[in-house]
Amino acid sequence: MTSLLKDKGPGLTVSFFKGVFLVCMCFVVLYPILYMISMALRTSEDLHDPTVIWIPLHFTLENFKDVFGLMDYPKVFMNTLLMSVLGTALNVAVCACTAYGLARFKFRGSRLIFFLCIFTIIVPVQCIATPLYLQFRNFDFLGLGSIIGLFTGKALTVNLLNTYGTMLIPAAFGQGLRSGLFIYIFQQFFRGLPRELEDAANVDGCSIPKTFISVMIPNAKAAIVSCVLFSFVWYWNDYYTTNLFFTDVFSLNGALAALTDTLRSNGLNSWEDPYLVVTRMQAGCLLVITPMLVVYMFLQRLFTESIDKTGIVG
Numbered sequence: 001m002t003s004l005l006k007d008k009g010p011g012l013t014v015s016f017f018k019g020v021f022l023v024c025m026c027f028v029v030l031y032p033i034l035y036m037i038s039m040a041l042r043t044s045e046d047l048h049d050p051t052v053i054w055i056p057l058h059f060t061l062e063n064f065k066d067v068f069g070l071m072d073y074p075k076v077f078m079n080t081l082l083m084s085v086l087g088t089a090l091n092v093a094v095c096a097c098t099a100y101g102l103a104r105f106k107f108r109g110s111r112l113i114f115f116l117c118i119f120t121i122i123v124p125v126q127c128i129a130t131p132l133y134l135q136f137r138n139f140d141f142l143g144l145g146s147i148i149g150l151f152t153g154k155a156l157t158v159n160l161l162n163t164y165g166t167m168l169i170p171a172a173f174g175q176g177l178r179s180g181l182f183i184y185i186f187q188q189f190f191r192g193l194p195r196e197l198e199d200a201a202n203v204d205g206c207s208i209p210k211t212f213i214s215v216m217i218p219n220a221k222a223a224i225v226s227c228v229l230f231s232f233v234w235y236w237n238d239y240y241t242t243n244l245f246f247t248d249v250f251s252l253n254g255a256l257a258a259l260t261d262t263l264r265s266n267g268l269n270s271w272e273d274p275y276l277v278v279t280r281m282q283a284g285c286l287l288v289i290t291p292m293l294v295v296y297m298f299l300q301r302l303f304t305e306s307i308d309k310t311g312i313v314g
Contacts, residue, residue: 033289040064040283047275063276063283070262070280071255073287080251081291083242084235087167091176091235092227096220098174099186100212104198114187120180129244136160136245166245167235177234177241182227189223190216222305229303236292252288259284 034054043058067073102114125132138157140146145156160166170176174183193216201211217224239253249258263277296303 036282036286039279040286042279044276047279063279064287067259067280067284067287071252071259071284071287072249073252073255076249076252076255077291080236080253083164083167083251084232086164087171087176087235088228088231090168090171091179091231092182092224094172094174094176095179095182095227096186096217096224097212099183100190100216102183103187103190114183117174117180117183120175121178121184125241129240133161133244136166139165160245162246162248162250167241177231177238182231185227186220186223189220193219225302229299232295233292256284256288 038054038056040063041059041061042052042056043060043062046052046056046058049057098117102110102117137159138155139160140155140157145158148156160169167176171179197215197219198211201215206214237253238251239257242251243254243257246254249255260281263280
């Protein structure tokens with residue numbers, strides 16, 4: 001028995017420390033969510049009761065009800081959902097086409113184009129915020145409006161601020177949120193596929209577009225799932241870009257920021273207790289992140305499998 005324990009001693013020690021590490025990591029990750037849930041469900045009495053630490057004595061949903069109306073939640077939810085779905089669809093489709101061309105066809109300047117795509121990953125959007133804003137404030141597609149202005153005396157421009165165009169046009173040209181990363185993922189994935197697949201398609205008379213749609217895309221399901229999930233989450237959680245192009249409250253994150261300003265400026269007058277501002281803010285945060293938590297619950301297995309197949313974690 002003693003010898004058996006000695007043999008298993010190192011393994012048990014390693015397992016113990018692994019368990020302690022995982023428990024600590026789970027606490028660090030889950031603590032903010034548990035805190036938000038605990039605060040959002042509290043009443044004024046619970047906020048002033050020092051014995052209430054995690055579980056409220058009086059549960060209430062009034063915080064969610066008040067914030068739901070202040071944020072105009074149904075409207076901003078649909079705006080955010082539509083922007084995330086359309087932006088993700090365009091972003092992934094264009095990135096997949098671009099990556100396939102860079103991975104399978106060699107032409108002059110292909111390496112430079114790929115380098116520029118990768119370079120966009122490390123350039124923060126704050127560095128190009130001003131030119132982007134001016135471009136969409138006076139949108140002149142490829143200079144055509146200026147050319148028309150030479151004959152009419154006034155340049156033909158369109159103000160695209162406060163429209164979906166500010167988010168969808170960059171995605172349609174491979175410059176959506178994190179497009180450089182998605183191009184890199186697809187490019188590496190397509191390079192790993194055997195060329196015999198394309199040769200067989202060529203023998204059957206498939207053109208390049210048909211080969212891409214019928215052969216390459218079905219074999220790239222793992223990469224597509226990974227990029228779709230990443231892109232959707234990034235569009236959903238985006239705060240800086242949407243608030244740069246939309247002067248009105250448009251997305252959930254913008255509504256949450258506006259809620260913060262409202263509660264800070266009117267908290268002592270609008271609410272019977274200034275501490276209730278905290279509970280309203282936590283309820284607002286939960287309303288913003290709950291859809292993503294639900295998506296993750298249902299797509300967790302698909303997400304982890306696609307990450308493993310694409311080799312992102314490697």
